[in-house]
Every structure is written in structure tokens, then in C-alpha cells.
């Protein structure tokens with residue numbers, strides 16, 4: 001066995017191993033793996049590794065990330081992430097997972113990382129460790145990670161038609177390209193951090209606005225909701241696993257209402273608007289990823305689909 005550097009020329013084998021082990025729940029596409037594990041600027045190439053056996057076959061890998069963007073969106077530069085750690089089931093129980101994890105952690109620590117998170121990275125696959133992967137959760141605990149919370153992916157199979165909500169105090173629309181700056185300013189003011197970053201990335205990747213529903217009061221944006229489908233400019237997080245479905249899958253989220261305008265029904269209404277727009281785009285199933293608001297979304301017929309445990313560890 002040998003541990004080698006993170007290299008794109010191993011793409012086929014990495015995706016093959018992923019699908020051998022995880023495709024039942026999380027079918028991987030090459031384009032998604034390239035997007036999230038090679039092209040994301042936050043990938044730590046020096047902290048990510050591939051394990052190969054004596055015949056040079058890939059038998060495991062770990063992808064580590066740390067914040068490396070130059071744009072300032074108030075992300076924590078001391079946070080490091082393990083995007084994925086995967087060992088071929090024929091090679092488990094021999095300390096290989098531990099070895100890869102420790103190497104990744106040591107490398108990130110050497111680069112100033114003080115807190116580690118499993119999943120939840122920029123361009124993540126998982127918001128935490130999938131609940132059904134008990135061995136991974138056990139390994140995490142053994143290496144000093146503690147579980148903070150469970151997060152959920154929710155699903156709605158759209159057994160009925162949803163209409164655009166009617167509310168005379170506000171207007172729901174799809175964002176126009178020329179409103180890009182208005183949306184970014186709204187997000188910087190109301191939801192600084194990751195959602196600003198993701199929105200900037202969206203426009204950088206030629207998004208034209210069709211992926212955002214906004215709610216406006218007196219002409220001003222007071223809330224937003226992201227919607228995704230197979231025509232979106234990159235593979236967005238809530239449609240990652242759409243190969244599990246035969247028909248068109250849509251995704252809703254993130255979303256948020258200005259804190260001064262919450263508790264007036266706008267949050268639920270913008271989700272309903274998002275469903276209605278996605279239905280117009282022939283979506284048959286909608287996924288909401290990475291949320292703890294199970295009761296909120298239940299009001300619009302979303303039910304838990306996948307559960308993840310969020311694990312963190314102090315490296316200091």
C-alpha cells in the first residue's frame with residue numbers, strides 16, 4: 001500500500017470506488033466530482049490523498065479543504081473540512097482510514113486550521129456524516145470529533161399542484177440579471193457569509209438570475225430563495241443525487257427573510273412560490289438539503305429523506 005498525492009488523472013478510479021461503495025445512496029457523476037473535489041479553489045491539494053494497493057489500484061481517498069478564496073465574505077479562515085473519507089470495503093479495519101484522516105488533519109493544522117468539520121465544506125457533498133454510515137460516525141468519535149446537531153435533507157414528491165401565493169403586501173418574482181447587485185447587497189446585509197459566497201459564485205459561473213425567487217416589498221428585496229434544476233449553471237447541492245430519480249428533480253434553498261420582516265408568513269410563502277416556479281419547469285420531485293427546520297417545511301409537505309450528523313473537532 002502507498003499513499004500518493006491528490007491527482008486528477010485518477011478521476012475515473014476515484015469515481016468508480018465512490019460508486020462501488022456509495023452509489024445506492026449517493027450516485028456520483030464525474031462532472032460533479034470534478035466540480036467539487038478538483039475545481040473548488042478551497043480543495044487542499046497538499047492535504048488530500050489517495051491510497052493505492054501494490055497493483056496501483058485506488059483503495060481509498062480523503063479530500064481536505066480549507067478556505068482559500070480571496071474574496072472576503074466573512075468565512076472562517078481557521079476552519080478546515082474533510083469533504084469525504086472513503087476506504088474500499090475490502091480494505092477496511094486495517095487503520096487506513098485513520099492514517100488518511102490524520103495526515104489530512106496534520107496538513108491542515110500546519111496551514112493554520114484550528115477547527116475541523118466533517119462535511120459542510122464549500123462545494124460539499126454531505127452536510128455531515130450520513131446517519132446510516134455508523135462506522136464513519138464511530139471513527140469520527142474515536143478521533144475526537146463530537147456531534148453537534150443532526151441536519152436533514154427533505155423531499156416532496158409533488159402529488160399536487162402548488163400556486164403562486166397571493167399576498168397584496170409583497171411581490172414574488174424570479175430575479176433579473178440586472179438585479180444581481182441588489183441581491184448581493186441584500187445578502188451582505190441580512191445573511192453575511194456562506195450564502196453571499198455561493199451567490200457570487202453563481203453569477204461568476206454565468207448564472208442569469210433564473211435560480212433565485214425574490215420577495216419584494218415596496219420595490220425592495222426582503223427575502224430570497226434559491227431554486228435549482230438540471231438547467232442550472234452548475235450542479236447545485238440539492239440536485240446532486242438526482243440520478244436516483246427518473247424524472248426531473250428540483251432543489252430549494254438556501255432561503256431567508258430579512259429579520260425585520262420575519263413571522264409574517266413570507267418565509268413559507270416564498271417556499272410555496274419556489275415550488276410553483278419549479279413545477280412550471282416540469283420538476284416532479286423537490287429536495288431541500290441541509291436544514292434543521294423540519295417542522296417549518298412540513299407545512300408544505302416536505303418530509304425527511306436523509307439525515308446527517310454534524311461533527312466538529314478542535315485542533316488547537
Ligand SMILES: CC(C)(COP(=O)(O)OP(=O)(O)OC[C@H]1O[C@@H](n2cnc3c(N)ncnc32)[C@H](O)[C@@H]1OP(=O)(O)O)[C@@H](O)C(=O)NCCC(=O)NCCS
Nearest residue numbers: 255256257261262263264265266267268269291293295296
Ligand atoms: C426560516 C425563515 C425563512 C422563516 O421565515 P418567516 O417569514 O419568519 O416564516 P413564516 O412567517 O412564513 O412562518 C410560517 C410558519 O412557519 C413557522 N416557523 C417559522 N420559522 C420556524 C422555525 N424556525 N422552525 C419551525 N417553524 C417555524 C411559523 O411559526 C409559522 O407557523 P404558523 O403558520 O403555524 O403560524 C426565517 O426565519 C429566516 O430567514 N431564517 C434565517 C435563515 C434560515 O434559517 N433559512 C432556512 C435555512 S434552511
